[in-house]
Amino acid sequence: xxxxxxxxxxxxxxxxxxxxxxxxxxxxxxxxxxxxxxxxxxxxxxxxxxxxxxxxxxxxxxxxxxxxxxxxxxxxxxxxxxxxx
Numbered sequence: 001x002x003x004x005x006x007x008x009x010x011x012x013x014x015x016x017x018x019x020x021x022x023x024x025x026x027x028x029x030x031x032x033x034x035x036x037x038x039x040x041x042x043x044x045x046x047x048x049x050x051x052x053x054x055x056x057x058x059x060x061x062x063x064x065x066x067x068x069x070x071x072x073x074x075x076x077x078x079x080x081x082x083x084x085x
Contacts, residue, residue: 007043008083009034010076015062017055046079048072 011031031049038045057068064072 007038007041008080009038009043009045010079011035011045011047011049012062013048013051013053013072015055015058016052018061019052044083046076046083048075048079051075 035045
């Protein structure tokens, strides 16, 4: 039996300290390609790259600390709720 399951794809955040011009160009291209694929199949694409995540929210290059994780979760849930309306 086919079940209608909706996919919510959440793009990973960008850490402020890692952003460079070349990186931004590559990331923007990746974001557009990913969004196009997700939306082609009528699924939901949510980006967290429209917010600049401060270095102090991370424990290393890509993982949030406790404060960052809570802030990111709140941010993503707000975007999900907005998308569902």
